[in-house]
Amino acid sequence: MEQQKLRNKNPYQDESIEDLLLFLSYKEQYPEEYQHAFVEIHRRYMGFINKACHQICKFFSNNEEFAIDLAGNVLLQACQNAIQFEAAKGLTKTEVDEKFKEWLVIIAKEELKWFTSHNPERKNYSSLDSISLETTTASDDLNGMGMLTQETDTYPITKESVTQVLESLKPRERDIVMTYLTHVHRKNAHLPDEVMEELCSKYGTTSFNVRKIKQRAFDKVRKLNEGKA
Amino acid sequence: MKIVKNNEQEQNLDDQSFETKLLKFLGENAFIFPETQQEMKNFINTCEGTALELPEALKDPLAILKRGIKNPNREIDLNNEETKTIEDNLAQAAREGKEIPSHIQKKMEDKRKTIEDQD
Secondary structure, three states: OHHHHHHHOOOOOOOOHHHHHHHHOOOOOOHHHHHHHHHHHHHHHHHHHHHHHHHHHOOOOOHHHHHHHHHHHHHHHHHHOHHHOOEOOOOOHHHHHHHHHHHHHHHHHHHHHHHHHHOOOOOOOOOOOOOOOOOOOHHHHHHHOOOOOOOOOOOOOOHHHHHHHHHHOOHHHHHHHHHHHHHOEOOOOEOOHHHHHHHHHHHOOOHHHHHHHHHHHHHHHHHHHHOOO | OOOOOOHHHHHHOOHHHHHHHHHHHHHHOOOOOOOOHHHHHHHHHHHHOOOOOOOHHHOOHHHHHHHOOOOOOOOOOOOOHHHHHHOOOEOOOOOOOOOOOHHHHHHHHHHHHHHHHHO
16 A cells, blocks of 8 residues: 555656755664655656666676666665765756766666675676776877877777677677676776686686687777777 | 778787677667767767656656665775776766755755745
8 A cells, every 4th residue: 555655656757866965874863765765766767777687787698687687786786875976056957867867877886896706696707806997098098108199089980880799609609798898998908917807717718718708808898899800 | 870891900819809899889889888978978879869758667767766785785986996997087086975055055954944834
């Protein structure tokens, strides 16, 4: 009865995102209000969360199930960590909405890193430790190397070639490459040693083989775009 | 996307340079998670432009709540150095440990009363 009421008419449906997050921040004292706010956050953002998780999981093996697990966790983590979000003052409603979506993406990223490293139930994925990536962006790095000019869209890599290569990999290889891409430091294309160790342990292989699988995939992309494949 | 091949430049890139470039491409095109504000914008636009129905398993919020977080034995760290690069304009909420704001408490009470009245 109570659950049906929650599904039918949520008294929190007109609240701003800031107030919803405030309601969520006092779960212990106000569990009913937490539930109402949770339902409302779900109504507004579950579609987006699902799309974001689907987008990022689509090249992993058993990606549908993976995306569902990830999306559920993202919603729960966002609500449990509501206290950590606050948009800068003076933003419009639309801007706050955008900032909240960005925050959801950040949560999804942390969850994916966790799922690809710590999930004992998910045998397709490695048991890597969580790592923190460098703050400098890849574009900073490339600019520093003098490799990028204003023509940032002129280098010969296409979405089609990347998709083609990833889809051509065997499930195990695809998981290795995607796990690598999830954890690699983009600044210097480096996978920390401890992550590599656990990746090898998980897949029962050597770091040489992991690098070979990854390099083979990247070489394919390169060759496809050079018209040599 | 405009594609202009420059084989001479490409041939001079060693594997690591190409990988760095590829990682940037993947970030810009939503193959991997965004690390810059522009990538974030692209990523969100890509997601929003996708037609995707919510799977049954995600339709019921109360079922998700009941299920709980998978791998619950850890706390998520949303304030590490990496996430801060994107969150520059997000202020850390100052609510932790503080009393609930009076206007929120009043809203809660009003809504609770409304629900009770409906019963």
